[in-house]
Amino acid sequence: MTTLLEVENLTKHYPVKKGVVLARQVGTVRAVDGVSFRIERGETLAIVGESGCGKSTTARLVLRLIEPTGGTVRFDGQEISGAALRTLRRRVQVVFQDPYASLNPRLRVGDTIAEPMEVHGIGTRESRAARVKELLGLVGLAPFHAQRYPHEFSGGQRQRIGIARALAVQPELIICDEPVSALDVSIQAQVVNLLKDLQRRFGLSYLFIAHDLAVVHHMADRVAVMYLGQIVETAPKRAIFDRPMHPYTRALLSAIPHPDPRRRGMVKPLGGDVPSPMNPPSGCRFHTRCPFVQDRCKAEMPMLRELAPGQQVACHFAEVLPPHEAVAENGMSPVAAQRLALYAAAKARKAAKAA
Amino acid sequence: MSTTVTEIVAPARPGTLKILLREPAAAVSLTLVVLVILAALLAPWLAPYDPFDTDLMAVMQPPDGKYLLGTDGQGRDMLSRMLFGLRVTLAMGALSLGIGGVIGVAMGFAAAYYRRIDGLLMRLADIMLSFPAILFGLAIAAIFGPGVTAVVIALAVATVPLMARIARSTALVVLGQDYIEAARAQGMGDARLIWRHLMPNCASPILVFATLRFGQVILLGSALSFLGLGAQPPIAELGAMAAQGRTFLFFAPHISVIPAVGIFVVVLAFNVLGDALRDALDPRLRI
Numbered sequence: 001m002t003t004l005l006e007v008e009n010l011t012k013h014y015p016v017k018k019g020v021v022l023a024r025q026v027g028t029v030r031a032v033d034g035v036s037f038r039i040e041r042g043e044t045l046a047i048v049g050e051s052g053c054g055k056s057t058t059a060r061l062v063l064r065l066i067e068p069t070g071g072t073v074r075f076d077g078q079e080i081s082g083a084a085l086r087t088l089r090r091r092v093q094v095v096f097q098d099p100y101a102s103l104n105p106r107l108r109v110g111d112t113i114a115e116p117m118e119v120h121g122i123g124t125r126e127s128r129a130a131r132v133k134e135l136l137g138l139v140g141l142a143p144f145h146a147q148r149y150p151h152e153f154s155g156g157q158r159q160r161i162g163i164a165r166a167l168a169v170q171p172e173l174i175i176c177d178e179p180v181s182a183l184d185v186s187i188q189a190q191v192v193n194l195l196k197d198l199q200r201r202f203g204l205s206y207l208f209i210a211h212d213l214a215v216v217h218h219m220a221d222r223v224a225v226m227y228l229g230q231i232v233e234t235a236p237k238r239a240i241f242d243r244p245m246h247p248y249t250r251a252l253l254s255a256i257p258h259p260d261p262r263r264r265g266m267v268k269p270l271g272g273d274v275p276s277p278m279n280p281p282s283g284c285r286f287h288t289r290c291p292f293v294q295d296r297c298k299a300e301m302p303m304l305r306e307l308a309p310g311q312q313v314a315c316h317f318a319e320v321l322p323p324h325e326a327v328a329e330n331g332m333s334p335v336a337a338q339r340l341a342l343y344a345a346a347k348a349r350k351a352a353k354a355a
Numbered sequence: 356m357s358t359t360v361t362e363i364v365a366p367a368r369p370g371t372l373k374i375l376l377r378e379p380a381a382a383v384s385l386t387l388v389v390l391v392i393l394a395a396l397l398a399p400w401l402a403p404y405d406p407f408d409t410d411l412m413a414v415m416q417p418p419d420g421k422y423l424l425g426t427d428g429q430g431r432d433m434l435s436r437m438l439f440g441l442r443v444t445l446a447m448g449a450l451s452l453g454i455g456g457v458i459g460v461a462m463g464f465a466a467a468y469y470r471r472i473d474g475l476l477m478r479l480a481d482i483m484l485s486f487p488a489i490l491f492g493l494a495i496a497a498i499f500g501p502g503v504t505a506v507v508i509a510l511a512v513a514t515v516p517l518m519a520r521i522a523r524s525t526a527l528v529v530l531g532q533d534y535i536e537a538a539r540a541q542g543m544g545d546a547r548l549i550w551r552h553l554m555p556n557c558a559s560p561i562l563v564f565a566t567l568r569f570g571q572v573i574l575l576g577s578a579l580s581f582l583g584l585g586a587q588p589p590i591a592e593l594g595a596m597a598a599q600g601r602t603f604l605f606f607a608p609h610i611s612v613i614p615a616v617g618i619f620v621v622v623l624a625f626n627v628l629g630d631a632l633r634d635a636l637d638p639r640l641r642i
Binding site: 060090094098105107120 | 532533534536537538539540541542543544547551552555556
């Protein structure tokens with residue numbers, strides 16, 4: 001596999017200003033603070049974390065919708081700037097969380113889907129119209145839907161339209177910013193399976209932003225866990241769910257509601273709130289909430305270290321922590337398990353139909 | 356084919372006009388507005404007499420069979436003068452609203468879109484807002500001399516900051532939407548983004564405000580003409596006509612009252628229509 005996207009030390013700091021006329025800077029919000037990751041061709045990297053941890057900011061930085069304070073983004077070996085940005089705009093597309101806000105209500109669906117092609121000067125009016133019909137078919141809608149307006153569609157259908165728009169210019173990487181979080185569970189399964197299908201057919205790579213571990217479990221090849229603007233652990237999906245090494249990853253996994261009442265009280269949920277990214281804690285940012293905190297954690301910031309093949313962890317004591325009880329498959333909440341079953345059932349139906 | 360269409364398609368919403376006509380007051384005001392505009396446009400064909408022809412044998416006649424709305428101090432037919440006056444009044448309002456609206460909306464969009472000049476443009480709007488429109492009229496009439504042009508310029512200048520504020524706040528809301536981010540992520544240029552995505556989605560609030568403002572502008576224009584800063588004799592204009600009749604208010608009240616009622620009806624119709632339009636364009640009413 002070749003590397004498609006390489007992000008190094010990506011940083012976004014927002015100055016906090018006070019005063020009306022002579023504003024002076026009183027602080028800095030470190031929304032994203034030195035994030036590095038890479039995505040191979042055809043791979044799905046999921047970024048998970050609590051709200052406010054900087055996942056969506058990371059997505060927007062990769063898309064260059066906001067200018068990074070520091071760090072580099074290399075797409076297909078080329079650093080993104082000036083002329084390369086134009087290519088990036090075609091080869092990287094985005095699917096947003098809110099299917100109601102991500103489509104222009106005044107444009108017909110056909111025009112919305114054709115627009116990226118127009119912007120990049122691809123094809124003639126006729127060939128674009130034909131491509132719109134083809135794209136609508138790809139995402140499971142009908143050609144006549146091109147004449148309709150977004151308000152005539154349900155949330156799931158709108159998300160399909162958003163996906164069709166992203167596919168229009170044949171991108172290689174699609175950034176999915178919580179693409180199913182706003183949808184009903186049954187619709188989530190359809191959209192997630194659609195994304196997987198498209199990936200298989202076109203060899204797409206995904207940067208998948210999510211907070212829902214059931215969806216991540218289904219979609220991702222690798223997972224990066226973010227906390228307060230930094231990646232604390234990154235590993236292949238199996239490793240994250242079976243052998244999480246960072247205390248925060250473990251806490252996230254144990255926070256999945258458990259169906260076994262005998263386990264009640266055995267899992268201690270994380271106390272406290274996420275500290276403000278304006279004054280992040282010294283040393284390890286997780287030390288204020290970590291159950292295994294030591295003196296060293298408060299003084300020294302841990303670096304990401306490779307502790308298993310493909311698994312990098314930013315914790316001083318990752319090796320010596322007590323082993324984590326596997327909570328993977330059977331540890332899923334009944335709801336999550338049900339959803340995974342739904343996904344599997346939908347897939348089986350499709351396979352049956354194809355045969 | 357990956358999946359089939361299983362979700363239910365929402366029914367089409369009723370059109371804006373249909374929602375508008377649900378309200379009786381709105382229907383009446385819309386009818387009135389259409390009639391007033393038609394009357395102004397068709398004045399040369401509707402008017403029974405030339406609005407400047409004087410009949411010195413029938414001066415200050417109250418309404419009767421020959422002169423349906425009576426005659427004024429120079430024996431000119433009031434009905435004909437009302438129809439032609441309506442033309443001048445509406446044209447004055449439309450011109451000033453058009454000029455002020457275009458400049459104001461451009462200013463508001465620029466402030467919202469290019470945040471670096473936001474502060475500068477909005478402080479400029481604040482300064483313009485701090486002068487009353489009548490004062491503008493006085494100043495501009497002093498510079499250019501009284502006349503319709505002075506009124507149009509004054510009202511346009513008074514409309515710019517109001518439009519700029521409405522356009523800016525609407526544009527800020529729209530610019531925060533995901534479809535704008537999506538457009539940017541596609542690499543769309545500013546011009547296309549503003550024309551295709553920003554403007555259409557800002558149209559409703561601006562249209563509502565323009566309708567309401569049209570009523571105000573007509574009232575202000577008539578006031579300026581009443582003060583003698585606007586349309587000069589012998590041009591027929593509703594405000595000027597009301598002013599000319601005020602010396603005879605006690606023995607021939609119709610000369611002032613008829614144009615005044617005309618102004619009142621036109622302004623009221625536009626205000627009611629503006630309110631109704633605001634309700635009709637409210638997306639929450641579209642079920």
